[in-house]
C-alpha cells in the first residue's frame with residue numbers, strides 16, 4: 001500500500017514536535033488530540049509551511065524533504081483547507097475557484113503529476129459537483145453562509161487537482177447545525193476521492209465518521225497510530241473517542257422494518273438492528289458500539305429484550321477506568337468489539353482468551 005513516511009523534529013520554547021511515523025497514502029488519516037498537541041504543526045510540516053530543522057517526508061516513494069531535498073509548498077501537489085476559508089471578497093465564487101487554480105499551476109507541475117502516479121485528474125467541474133456549490137458560483141463570499149463558504153474552500157482545494165488533501169479542523173468555526181450540513185459532503189469526499197486526506201480534528205464525532213486511520217497526538221508526540229478500529233480497541237492504551245471506550249465499524253443498510261421503525265445493518269458478517277434513521281437501503285454507514293452497551297453471556301439468551309446477540313470469541317481482557325470494571329476485547333465475525341463487564345462478572349463467567357461467548361449488543365449508534 002502506498003505510504004506517507006514522516007519524521008520531524010521541531011523545537012520551540014515550551015514545545016517540541018518529535019515523530020517518526022508511516023501511515024497509508026490513501027483514505028482519511030485523522031490527526032487527533034487535545035488543543036496544543038501539535039496537530040497543526042505536523043500538518044504544516046507536511047505542507048511545507050513549516051520547515052523542521054530535522055525532517056524527512058516522502059509520499060508514495062517521492063521525497064519532499066530530506067537533508068538534501070526541500071520541495072517548497074507551491075510545488076507540493078496538495079490542497080489545503082483551513083478552519084475558515086479566506087476567499088477574495090471582490091471575486092465571485094467561480095472567480096475564487098479559478099484564481100486558486102491559476103495560482104497552483106507552477107511550470108512543470110503537469111509533468112510532476114504525470115500518469116505514472118495513476119491518479120485521475122480532478123476537474124473544477126467535479127469539485128463543484130462534489131461539494132454541491134453549482135448554484136453559488138455567481139455569488140460573492142459576503143452572500144454565503146459559513147458552511148457554504150467552507151464548501152467553497154474545499155472545492156478550491158480540490159480544484160488544484162491535488163494528490164493529497166490536508167484539512168485543518170475544517171468544521172471548527174461552524175455551529176452544530178452547519179457542521180451537520182457539511183459532514184455528508186466530507187463523507188462524499190471520503191467515498192469518492194482517490195487521494196489521501198489528512199484531517200486534523202479534536203472532534204470525536206468527526207473522527208468516528210470520517211477516519212480510516214488515526215494518529216493520536218499528545219504533547220508533540222504520537223501516542224498511538226493505526227487503523228481506526230484497531231487503535232480504538234487497544235487495551236493497553238485508553239484511546240477514547242469522547243468519554244467512553246468503544247469501536248466504530250463499517251456496515252451497509254440491508255433492510256427496513258417499517259412496522260417497528262428499525263433498520264437491519266449488515267456489519268462484521270452479521271446483522272445488527274438499530275433505530276431507523278432514514279438511511280437508504282444499500283447505503284454505507286458507520287456504526288458506533290460503546291463497550292458499556294455490550295454485555296456477555298455463556299449461552300445465547302432467547303428471552304432477553306436485547307435484539308442483537310452475536311457469537312463472539314474473547315481475545316483479551318484489560319483494565320478499565322475503575323477497578324471494579326474490565327474491558328473485554330472480542331472478535332465478532334472478524335471484527336473487533338469491546339465489552340465492559342464488572343470484574344466480578346468476568347470471574348463468574350470465567351472469561352479467558354479464546355473462550356466462546358455471546359455478545360449482547362444493547363445499543364448501536366448509526367453515525
Ligand SMILES: Nc1ncnc2c1ncn2[C@@H]1O[C@H](COP(=O)(O)OP(=O)(O)OP(=O)(O)O)[C@@H](O)[C@H]1O
Pocket residue numbers: 012013015033034035036037038039040041042202
Ligand atoms: N510558530 C510557533 N512558534 C512557537 N510556538 C508555536 C508556534 N506555532 C505553534 N506553537 C506552539 O506549539 C504547540 C502546538 O501547536 P499546534 O497549533 O500545532 O497544536 P494543535 O494540536 O493543532 O492545537 P489546536 O487544536 O488548538 O489547533 C502549542 O503550544 C503552540 O503554542
